[in-house]
Amino acid sequence: MLSKAQIQYINSLQQKKYRKQHQAFIVEGMKSIEEFLVSSYSVLQIFHTADMLTKMPKIPHKIKLNEVREEDFKKISALSTPQGILAIVEIPDAGELQLDIYSQILAEDSLVIGLDEVQDPGNLGTIIRIADWYGVKHILATKGTADAYNPKTVQASMGSLSRVQIHYGDLKSFIKETQIPVFGALLNGESLYDTQFEKKCMVLLGNEGNGIGEDLMRLIDKPVTIPSFGGAESLNVGVATAIFCSEYKRQQIKRGSI
Numbered sequence: 001m002l003s004k005a006q007i008q009y010i011n012s013l014q015q016k017k018y019r020k021q022h023q024a025f026i027v028e029g030m031k032s033i034e035e036f037l038v039s040s041y042s043v044l045q046i047f048h049t050a051d052m053l054t055k056m057p058k059i060p061h062k063i064k065l066n067e068v069r070e071e072d073f074k075k076i077s078a079l080s081t082p083q084g085i086l087a088i089v090e091i092p093d094a095g096e097l098q099l100d101i102y103s104q105i106l107a108e109d110s111l112v113i114g115l116d117e118v119q120d121p122g123n124l125g126t127i128i129r130i131a132d133w134y135g136v137k138h139i140l141a142t143k144g145t146a147d148a149y150n151p152k153t154v155q156a157s158m159g160s161l162s163r164v165q166i167h168y169g170d171l172k173s174f175i176k177e178t179q180i181p182v183f184g185a186l187l188n189g190e191s192l193y194d195t196q197f198e199k200k201c202m203v204l205l206g207n208e209g210n211g212i213g214e215d216l217m218r219l220i221d222k223p224v225t226i227p228s229f230g231g232a233e234s235l236n237v238g239v240a241t242a243i244f245c246s247e248y249k250r251q252q253i254k255r256g257s258i
């Protein structure tokens with residue numbers, strides 16, 4: 001049986017200030033939890049209903065298992081349809097965008113995704129999953145971007161957060177210090193299909209309603225547009241990210257770089 005204190009603690013992790021205070025976040029669902037179990041993240045404890053016990057993979061002895069009643073599990077789940085298993089995972093110390101990790105990012109990634117004030121947690125989770133699909137290891141985000149450890153972000157990423165690093169900080173400094181070519185996703189720019197991406201570059205995407213801010217707009221080397229062939233006014237930022245990543249990889253394959 002869950003205590004009142006346990007319920008309060010787990011529910012508090014749905015809020016950013018308490019995730020920061022406890023340096024922990026929630027992961028729900030067997031598939032996502034399995035991804036974190038084999039990652040560099042530390043899974044602290046797992047809460048599960050009785051029927052999930054036989055479905056779980058082998059869990060390391062250091063991770064505390066807590067069997068709870070279904071009615072109690074509903075009190076701690078952030079999902080409208082609880083999946084019967086929830087993990088508390090430690091937030092790693094890394095993540096802040098600082099000078100000492102610039103070279104690491106450039107060494108590990110040819111394509112870097114930059115996000116300016118993308119505020120919807122679901123959109124961020126989708127972008128993380130897309131980055132993982134296309135082998136992008138690092139996402140650089142302004143501090144106004146949604147929290148990577150928000151339950152909605154974690155859920156939408158479907159375990160990909162365990163492999164993709166999110167760095168929050170000053171994108172302007174990163175761009176200026178590294179001199180990385182910046183391709184900005186804009187409504188008015190060169191057609192994506194006429195654009196030649198450099199092997200090492202950043203694709204920069206902006207806020208869902210306002211786009212890329214003026215400060216970062218000045219640092220864009222090449223404004224790029226996904227051509228429209230229908231009547232839609234715009235594309236979801238996650239969809240746009242996928243299209244940009246796909247075209248970048250297509251060009252790399254064509255050049256024999258992959």
